[in-house]
Each structure stands twice: as C-alpha cells, then as structure tokens.
Amino acid sequence: MSTAKLKRAMGSRLFWLGFGLLLGLPQIADGVRYDLNGELFFGVGMVLLGIRGFLRPVVIGRALRMKADSEADTIGSPKLIGALSLSMAAFIVIGVVLKILSRP
Numbered sequence: 001m002s003t004a005k006l007k008r009a010m011g012s013r014l015f016w017l018g019f020g021l022l023l024g025l026p027q028i029a030d031g032v033r034y035d036l037n038g039e040l041f042f043g044v045g046m047v048l049l050g051i052r053g054f055l056r057p058v059v060i061g062r063a064l065r066m067k068a069d070s071e072a073d074t075i076g077s078p079k080l081i082g083a084l085s086l087s088m089a090a091f092i093v094i095g096v097v098l099k100i101l102s103r104p
Contacts, residue, residue, distance in 0.1 A: 009073050012057035020050015027095075038102055042095025048088035056081050 024046030031040025056074045074081065 009057045009059050012059045013054045016053020016057055017050045020046050020048070020053060024048075024050060036102070038095050038098030038100075040095070041091050041098060045088050045091030045093075045095055048084055048091060052081065052084040052088055055084070 024043045027039045027043030027046060029043075030036060031038070031043055055076045059073070
C-alpha cells in the first residue's frame with residue numbers, strides 16, 4: 001500500500017473510522033455484557049462501516065456536489081470493498097431486526 005493513497009482524503013478516512021468505532025464498540029460491549037444479539041450484530045456492522053469508510057472514504061464535499069468517488073482514493077481491491085459493503089449491510093439489518101423482535 002502506498003502512502004500517497006493513504007494521505008488522500010485522510011480527514012474523511014478518519015471521520016468514517018471514528019464514526020464506525022464510536023457507534024460500534026459500545027454496542028458490541030453491551031451485546032457481550034448483557035447477551036443481546038441485536039446490539040452485537042449492529043455493533044459489528046458499524047465497525048465494518050468504519051473499516052469500509054477508511055478503505056474507501058466518502059468525501060462529504062464531493063458527495064454534496066454529486067461527483068463520483070475517485071478510484072484513486074480506494075485502498076484495497078473492489079472485491080474487498082464489495083464484500084465489506086455486503087457484510088456491513090447484512091450485519092446492520094440483522095441487528096436492527098433482532099432489536100425490533102426482542103422488544104416486549
């Protein structure tokens with residue numbers, strides 16, 4: 001991995017990584033501590049969101065101007081990004097469904 005790719009959009013990379021970890025790690029801790037599967041799945045999905053956002057960041061300014069993401073900003077293969085996206089979405093959806101179903 002070249003450092004030039006890592007330096008591009010570093011603020012956006014750190015934002016998405018922080019966002020995913022900030023929302024995901026407490027959910028994982030609560031899921032393990034209180035044996036709540038919904039929180040555990042949702043937390044893993046959010047951590048995966050942070051990792052995916054670090055590898056292929058969504059730059060907010062570019063998104064507001066409706067410009068396409070640059071492939072030069074991506075770290076990793078498209079298959080890795082696709083697998084992370086699918087697993088992230090699956091974990092988040094399963095977590096939300098389990099949270100809804102476990103309510104009395």
